[in-house]
Amino acid sequence: MESFRFPDDLVVLQAAWLRTYDALARARAGAGTAVLRRRLIVLSCRLYGHPYWAEPGRSRAGRSRASAPAAD
Secondary structure (H helix, E strand, O other), X not given: OOXXXXXXXXXXXXXXXXXXXXXXHHOOOOXXXXXXXXXXXXXXXXXXXXXXXXXXXXXXXXXXXXXXXXXX
């Protein structure tokens, strides 16, 4: 299997997205989740538009790998 190396800032963005998504999923209904939803949208846009994906040979498949847990 081919090894992937993602830029540190992309990994940090993905981790922030996962933490925000988790916080939103755990929030009680009606708990004022607008801030979390807006943050998730901003992080999603930053992930989608990250310069890494514009490099030759990068694809949407790589995007899904960025969010997958690392295999040992």
